[in-house]
Amino acid sequence: xxxxxxxxxxxxxxxxxxAPLVILVFAFGIVPFIGSSYLIEALLLPFxxxxxxxxxxxxxxxxxxxxxxGSAAFMAxxxxxxxxxNLRVEGLPLLVSIALAGGIAAAVGIVFGLPSLRLRGFxxxxxxxxxxxxxxxxxxxFGWFSNxxxxxxxxxxxxxxxxxxxxxxxxxxxxxxxVVTALTLFAWRxxxxxxxxxxxxxxxxxxAARIIGVPVLxxxxxxxxxxxxxxxxAGALWAFAYLRTxxxxxFNLDRSFQILFIVxxxxxxxxxGAFLGAALMVVFPVVLSRLGSFLLGDLFxxxxxxxxxxxxxxxxxxxxxxxxxxxxxxxGRRLTGRFKRSMPEPVG
Amino acid sequence: xxSFDYLFFIEVLxxxxxxxxxxxxxxxxxxxxxxxxxVLNFAQGALLLFAALTFxxxxxxxxxFYLALVLTFAIMxxxxxxxxxxxxxxxxxxxxxxxxxxxxxxxxxxEGTAQLLWGTQVHALELGIEDVPFEFYGVFISxxxxxxxxxxxLMVIGLTLFFRYTRIxxxxxxxxxxxxxxxxxxxxxxxxxxxxxxTSGLVALVAGLLWGARSGVQFSLSLVVLKxxxxxxxxxxxxxxxxxxxxxLIGASEKLAEVYIGEYFGGGIEGWFAYxxxxxxxxxxxxxxxxxxxxxxx
Amino acid sequence: MVNxxxxxxxxxxxxxxxxxxxxxxxxxxxxxxxDSNALSRPPILAVAGITLSxxxxxxxxxxxxxxxxxxxxxxxxxxxxxxxxxINVISGQYRPDAGNVSLNGKTYKELPAQKAxxxxxxxxxxxxxxxxxxxxxxNAMTGLTFQRRSTFIGQAFGLPxxxxxxxxxxxxxxxxxxxxxxxxxHDRLAGSLPYGLQKRVELARALAPDPQILLLDEPMxxxxxxxxxxxxxxxxxxxxxxxxxIILIEHDIGVVMGLSDRIAVLDHGRKIADGTPAEVxxxxxxxxxxxxxxxxxxxxxxx
Numbered sequence: 035x036x037x038x039x040x041x042x043x044x045x046x047x048x049x050x051x052x053a054p055l056v057i058l059v060f061a062f063g064i065v066p067f068i069g070s071s072y073l074i075e076a077l078l079l080p081f082x083x084x085x086x087x088x089x090x091x092x093x094x095x096x097x098x099x100x101x102x103x104g105s106a107a108f109m110a111x112x113x114x115x116x117x118x119x120n121l122r123v124e125g126l127p128l129l130v131s132i133a134l135a136g137g138i139a140a141a142v143g144i145v146f147g148l149p150s151l152r153l154r155g156f157x158x159x160x161x162x163x164x165x166x167x168x169x170x171x172x173x174x175x176f177g178w179f180s181n182x183x184x185x186x187x188x189x190x191x192x193x194x195x196x197x198x199x200x201x202x203x204x205x206x207x208x209x210x211x212x213v214v215t216a217l218t219l220f221a222w223r224x225x226x227x228x229x230x231x232x233x234x235x236x237x238x239x240x241x242a243a244r245i246i247g248v249p250v251l252x253x254x255x256x257x258x259x260x261x262x263x264x265x266x267x268a269g270a271l272w273a274f275a276y277l278r279t280x281x282x283x284x285f286n287l288d289r290s291f292q293i294l295f296i297v298x299x300x301x302x303x304x305x306x307g308a309f310l311g312a313a314l315m316v317v318f319p320v321v322l323s324r325l326g327s328f329l330l331g332d333l334f335x336x337x338x339x340x341x342x343x344x345x346x347x348x349x350x351x352x353x354x355x356x357x358x359x360x361x362x363x364x365x366g367r368r369l370t371g372r373f374k375r376s377m378p379e380p381v382g
Numbered sequence: 383x384x385s386f387d388y389l390f391f392i393e394v395l396x397x398x399x400x401x402x403x404x405x406x407x408x409x410x411x412x413x414x415x416x417x418x419x420x421v422l423n424f425a426q427g428a429l430l431l432f433a434a435l436t437f438x439x440x441x442x443x444x445x446x447f448y449l450a451l452v453l454t455f456a457i458m459x460x461x462x463x464x465x466x467x468x469x470x471x472x473x474x475x476x477x478x479x480x481x482x483x484x485x486x487x488x489x490x491x492x493e494g495t496a497q498l499l500w501g502t503q504v505h506a507l508e509l510g511i512e513d514v515p516f517e518f519y520g521v522f523i524s525x526x527x528x529x530x531x532x533x534x535x536l537m538v539i540g541l542t543l544f545f546r547y548t549r550i551x552x553x554x555x556x557x558x559x560x561x562x563x564x565x566x567x568x569x570x571x572x573x574x575x576x577x578x579x580x581t582s583g584l585v586a587l588v589a590g591l592l593w594g595a596r597s598g599v600q601f602s603l604s605l606v607v608l609k610x611x612x613x614x615x616x617x618x619x620x621x622x623x624x625x626x627x628x629x630x631l632i633g634a635s636e637k638l639a640e641v642y643i644g645e646y647f648g649g650g651i652e653g654w655f656a657y658x659x660x661x662x663x664x665x666x667x668x669x670x671x672x673x674x675x676x677x678x679x680x
Numbered sequence: 681m682v683n684x685x686x687x688x689x690x691x692x693x694x695x696x697x698x699x700x701x702x703x704x705x706x707x708x709x710x711x712x713x714x715d716s717n718a719l720s721r722p723p724i725l726a727v728a729g730i731t732l733s734x735x736x737x738x739x740x741x742x743x744x745x746x747x748x749x750x751x752x753x754x755x756x757x758x759x760x761x762x763x764x765x766x767i768n769v770i771s772g773q774y775r776p777d778a779g780n781v782s783l784n785g786k787t788y789k790e791l792p793a794q795k796a797x798x799x800x801x802x803x804x805x806x807x808x809x810x811x812x813x814x815x816x817x818x819n820a821m822t823g824l825t826f827q828r829r830s831t832f833i834g835q836a837f838g839l840p841x842x843x844x845x846x847x848x849x850x851x852x853x854x855x856x857x858x859x860x861x862x863x864x865x866h867d868r869l870a871g872s873l874p875y876g877l878q879k880r881v882e883l884a885r886a887l888a889p890d891p892q893i894l895l896l897d898e899p900m901x902x903x904x905x906x907x908x909x910x911x912x913x914x915x916x917x918x919x920x921x922x923x924x925x926i927i928l929i930e931h932d933i934g935v936v937m938g939l940s941d942r943i944a945v946l947d948h949g950r951k952i953a954d955g956t957p958a959e960v961x962x963x964x965x966x967x968x969x970x971x972x973x974x975x976x977x978x979x980x981x982x983x
Contacts, residue, residue, distance in 0.1 A: 101479055149661060155479055156422050156619065157664055160611045164657035175648045220836055227835035228846065231822050234813045242809035245771055246885065247797025247826025256832060287608075291486065298483060303813060341498040348490025355484045356472045 061211055066204045074203045079276040081309075081316045082210040083268050088296040088308025089221050090264030095294070096302035097225060098257035099237025100150050101159040104166035105265050105293045107146075110285035111139040111169060112266025113273035114179050117188045121181060128195055132213070132270045139266025140259040142169070147258025151251055154240075166290055173282040180281075187281045190274040206275040213271060217264055222305045224260065233257055234303070265293075295347060299354050301361025310362035314350075319343055393521045394641050395634055400527035402633020404593060407534045408610040409617065409625035410541065411585040416619045418557050418578045420478055421470065424485040426586060427607025428492035433458050433583070434590035434599045438507050439500040451587075458587050461492075462579030471572070493604050502601065507594040530592045537588060538626060541581075545622075550577060612660035632656045722785065724749040724925050725770070725893055729779035732765055739765040740776070741949040747893070752919055752926045754936045757946035758970050763929045764806055766946070767895050770927070771803045772796045784892075797826040800892035804882045804899055806929075812871030816862055816881050819870050820853035823888035856888050859921075860914055876907040880914070887918055894918065896928045900935060908932065912939055933971065937961065945970065 069078065091105050116135035119126060126134075146165040150158050173179050173186060180186045193200040193209055200209040224230055232253045235243040244250050273280040292315060300311025322343060326334035358365055408426065415423045436457055440450035469488055473481055509529075515522040545551035557564045557574050565571060593603055613632050617624025640652045723746040732740040740762040747753045755763045768774045770781060772791035781788050783799055791799070802823070811819050828849070830842035857866050860880050865873060870881050879899060886894055896915070900908045912935055918924050930936050936943060937957045945953040945960060947969040953960050960966055 101482075149665060153664055156482060157615060159479075159482070160615050160657070161661050161664065163608065163611065164654060164661050167654035167657060171650060171653050175650060223836040223838075224832055227832065227842070228821065228825055228828060228830075228849070229832040229835055231811075231814055231818050232825055234818075235811045235822050235825075238811040238813050239809045241773070241793075242805060242811075243822075244793050245773070245796050245803060246823050247794070247889075248822065249826075250794070260832070291490075294483070294486075337502050338498065341494040341502070344490045344494030345498065348487040348492075348494065351487030352469055352484050352491070355476070355480055355487070356469075359476070359480065 058215065062208075066207060069207075071203045074207045075276075077316055077320070078207055079210055080272070081312050082207075082214045083272040083276050084293065084296060084315060085309045085312040086214045086217060086271060087265050087268035087293045088300060088312050089218055089305060090261045090268060091293050092297045092300075092302065092305070092308050093221060093225065093233070093264070094257050094261035096297055096304070096307070097230060097237065098233035098254065098261075100147070100254065100257060101155070102162040102261075103159050103287075103290055103294065104146065104162040104164070104169075106285040106287070106289035107166045107169035108139045108143055108262045108265040109269025109272060109289070109293075110173055110282060111142050111262075112136060112269030113280055113285070114173055114188060114282075115139065115266070116270035116274065117190075118179065118181075120191050128191070128193060132267055132274075135270050136263040136267040139269070140263040143258040143262025143265075144255050147255055147262075150254050150258065163287075166287055170282050170286065185281060186283075187279060188273065190278045190280075193274060210271050210275040213267065217267060218305060221260075221264060225305060229253075229256070237303075295351055297361075298351060299361055301363030302359075304361070304363040306366075307361050307363040310366070314362070315347075318346070322346060389521055391638075393523075394637050396521060396523055397527070398634035398637030399630050400524065400531055400633070401637060402613075402630040403527075403531040403534045403626075404589075404596070404629075405606075405609050405613050405633055406626045406629025407530075407537070407585070407589040407592065408606050409613040409629055410538065410622055411582045411589065412610060412614055413620060413622050413625050414541075414578060414582045414585065418554050419470065419575055421481045421485065422478070422614075422619060423488075423582070424482060424607060425465075425489035425492055426582070426610070427604040428489040428496070429458070429461070429583060429586040430590040430593065430606060431599075431601065431604040432461065432492050432496040432590075433587040434507065434594035434603060435496045435500045435505070437587070437591060438505040438594065438599050442505065455584060455587055458583030459580040462583040463576045466572075466575050466579045470575070489604065489607070493601070497601065504598050504600040505594075507591065507599050509591065509595045526596065530596070533588065533592060537585065538622065541622060550574075554578065609656060612656040615660040616663055632659065635659055721748060723747050723782075724784060725927075726782040727766070727770060727779060728782070730766065730769055730776045730781075731778040732762075732769060732774055732776045738949050740769070740946075742779070743946065743949070743951050745944055745951070745954075747925055747927060748941075749892075749925055750919060750923050751941045752915070752928060752939055754928045754930060754940035754943045755946060756930065756933070756936055756943060756970070757952075760948075761946040762949040763946055764897055767803065767897050767927070767929060771801055771895055797889065797891075800889075801895065802886035802889065802891035802893070803895035804879070804886050804897055806897040806901065808875075808878055808882060810870045810878055810882055810885075812869065814870060815867045816857060816870055816873070816884070817850070817853055817866045819881055820856055820884045820888045821849045823885040824849045824852060827889065853884075853888055856884050859917070860884050860887075861910075876903050879903065879907075879911070883911075883914065883918075887922070887924070890922055891924060893925045893927065896926060896930075898929050898931065900930055900932055908935060915939065 065078070066074075087105060087109060090108075091102065094100050094102055112132075112135045114135075115138040116132045119131035119134050120128060123131070142165075146162065149161040153161060177183070177186075180188050193206060195209070198205075200206055225233075232243070232248050235246075235248050236250060236253055236257075240250060269285070277284070296311035296315050297308060298311070299314055300309065301307030319339075323334075323339050326339060326342060330338075354361060408430065411426045411429075412423060415421055415426075433454055437450050437454040440453060441447060445453070465488065469484055470481070473484055515524050517523075543551075545555060553564070553569050553574055554577075556567070556569060557571065564574075589606075590599075590603065593606060597603070609632075613625060613628040615628075616631060617626070617628025636652055636655050639655045644651050725745075725747040727743065727745045730740050730743045730745075731738070743762070743766060745753075745755070745766070755766060757763055765774060769776050770791070772793035772795070775790045781791050783791070783801075791801075796803075811822065814822065828845050830839065830845050833839075834842035835846070854863075854866070857863055860883060862877070862880060862884060865877060870878060873881065879902075883896075883899065899915070900911050903911065915926060915928070916939065919926055928936070928940065940957060942954070942956055943960045944951055945963070945966045952969060953963045953966045955963070961971070
């Protein structure tokens with residue numbers, strides 16, 4: 035009979051954990067010393083917050099296949115809840131406030147995720163829009179959320195953890211970096227576990243998943259809960275570490291689309307995709323603005339910039355969906371020649 | 383107990399219904415495209431904006447009304463064909479949600495282009511109908527709203543007749559029913575899709591003009607798409623009748639809710655009430671009032 | 681018989697050979713020696729009086745079916761006869777308008793699909809319901825997910841129970857993958873495999889939890905003759921080695937005649953014949969409806 039020989043596709047490659055380790059060392063050890071205040075404030079902090087939001091959305095939309103158009107609403111819940119916990123509960127450590135805020139966002143996520151038990155595809159996407167509009171309205175309408183500020187604006191508290199002041203720009207960078215690293219690690223662990231496989235199973239074929247015994251209800255709600263928790267914390271980071279002053283309008287539909295675009299461009303169902311997409315989203319307006327004023331001079335005012343940005347982002351989305359639906363993550367994989375998708379080492 | 387002000391109720395109801403007609407008009411554009419290609423075109427609102435902006439800018443530059451209308455229609459048709467060829471055809475075998483996300487990107491491109499070309503200021507659009515309310519048995523009705531409803535009704539009748547009795551309409555329905563069968567019978571799909579997008583462009587033009595005249599031509603016009611979605615959810619994505627009834631329902635209940643229960647919420651519930659209704663409805667009937675029930679075959 | 685030898689370069693670069701599938705060996709369940717004498721034993725699965733219609737069209741009309749433990753039972757018939765619908769009723773996807781399903785003596789009006797796995801029922805699908813975004817190994821492991829007790833927290837933090845379950849699931853999945861000669865592709869994405877292998881992956885996923893009853897909905901559809909031979913070997917080995925009862929829908933009559941112990945024939949939603957292959961082959965009603973003229977001297981693909 036035939037003897038079939040199969041060659042392994044990859045002969046020599048570095049263990050999978052080298053790259054993230056190098057990045058982390060760079061991020062923790064080197065960046066704060068070479069990065070200017072502008073780099074941190076204008077680029078790195080929003081990058082970190084948006085990446086985390088992307089990681090959260092990816093769990094829900096990329097892995098579990100539940101399309102959500104309302105992610106900004108959960109960022110808003112996280113931001114405002116953290117603000118209120120910190121303000122109203124005496125002596126509550128900041129990290130606990132943020133964690134609790136994530137919990138609130140998770141609870142809201144479960145509520146707005148309930149329709150996913152009956153709805154699919156477009157219908158589900160439309161119902162997530164309900165979350166977007168409702169949350170924005172509630173946060174603006176009820177002054178309690180913003181401590182009766184007339185425009186619904188909230189100010190970030192001083193970032194102090196265990197007595198250490200993280201309020202400087204470098205401090206806020208470390209703060210955000212620690213939170214993002216921890217939660218990304220957690221998300222990666224979930225995605226690599228059987229829970230993550232259950233997410234993918236539900237995405238790829240819900241009917242089959244149900245028959246083989248994947249607990250569909252529970253898994254979908256878990257996806258919403260975990261995703262919203264992470265997005266909520268991302269929202270708190272956005273408010274506390276980056277902007278320092280936020281209002282409900284900053285968490286509008288455009289923001290929700292921005293996060294969705296991040297995961298599409300970056301690569302659905304990959305953890306690193308969120309970071310690649312967020313990097314692009316944060317860096318490209320700056321590049322476009324510089325390029326525009328260089329090429330067109332005075333003609334290139336802020337209106338033109340805004341519109342050009344819109345066009346380029348929209349075009350990028352379409353281009354990625356056509357050419358590389360697996361996003362930048364897949365592009366990167368192709369470049370480094372890793373074709374085989376390998377399962378992480380078993381835990382046992 | 384004060385007596386219930388019936389006249390006021392009817393006024394609000396009528397206003398809501400007429401407003402709902404406007405929603406239906408937008409929704410019909412969606413239904414056209416969804417029926418024939420299964421794509422939920424999120425960019426429909428952007429197309430509306432593009433049409434309205436183009437028309438208004440041409441008129442402001444001195445072009446006569448009807449010439450501008452014809453020229454804008456031509457541009458919309460070209461735009462529609464271009465979109466079909468550049469965006470949809472490359473994605474033809476992808477799952478519907480991918481196409482939806484592509485139309486999301488498309489809406490950004492069209493919005494950006496429209497405003498890059500014609501500027502971002504607000505324009506007033508004059509259609510020659512004065513927005514003077516007239517009285518009908520004690521109820522005040524907006525003349526403009528009535529005109530809009532008449533136009534919408536004409537359009538719906540025209541489209542229905544078109545689908546039922548013309549050759550092209552028949553092919554549309556064939557394609558909507560089963561694309562492979564249509565191919566097998568020799569129908570040329572690309573041509574049909576181009577026609578569909580052109581028709582949808584026409585609907586976008588009409589809706590854009592009406593909406594623009596009502597609330598001014600500006601960026602927020604593209605956000606009407608967000609109002610059309612609950613209508614589609616209620617009425618089903620593939621039914622014109624559903625779009626009309628859904629629009630009327632949403633329009634009426636939105637206005638009534640704002641007036642009668644809005645005070646308990648502090649007002650402003652118009653923004654999300656439509657979605658709340660749609661959601662409640664979906665949970666009872668996951669495919670809408672008139673939509674086709676999706677049977678999953680394994 | 682399947683005698684293919686596969687040589688695989690696995691992670692340790694050792695050359696491995698798959699042994700030919702054993703013809704008979706010990707198994708945990710008693711393998712029914714199926715002939716008409718054994719029919720007196722209680723059936724492991726029985727459906728009685730099943731009627732099912734979709735919006736005016738009757739898919740199944742008053743069908744009974746009894747399946748003995750360890751038997752390979754085929755359900756055949758022309759297209760639209762109601763075979764897939766019957767399988768869907770058994771696996772709990774459709775609720776019958778009338779009739780019931782009995783499993784191991786317990787009767788259900790409607791078998792909830794979510795419970796099917798726990799009740800020992802597994803199935804494959806006509807249109808390939810693989811998880812294309814998971815590897816072959818992950819697909820098989822997901823077939824075992826219903827047995828897990830660990831939570832997402834336990835799995836994420838690597839708690840002992842989660843780690844043990846993961847290890848055991850992986851071992852069991854590798855066993856099945858080996859059994860089905862899929863070892864050389866175990867870490868390839870299921871969606872990237874050729875069609876024939878994908879069908880086998882679906883079988884692996886279904887067999888992973890060692891189900892009592894395996895429902896196969898056209899498992900050989902679209903396969904080449906060689907692939908069919910191999911699949912027949914695997915199906916038979918599943919019954920012989922693991923004692924799995926198998927209900928099979930299939931259009932290739934040669935395969936069906938050679939593989940099954942008993943055959944039920946459906947036509948327009950009704951059962952028109954039920955018996956051994958020899959009996960069914962000679963049944964006039966079956967010949968009229970489905971088989972055509974009986975050929976005594978020319979057998980199809982003899983397996």
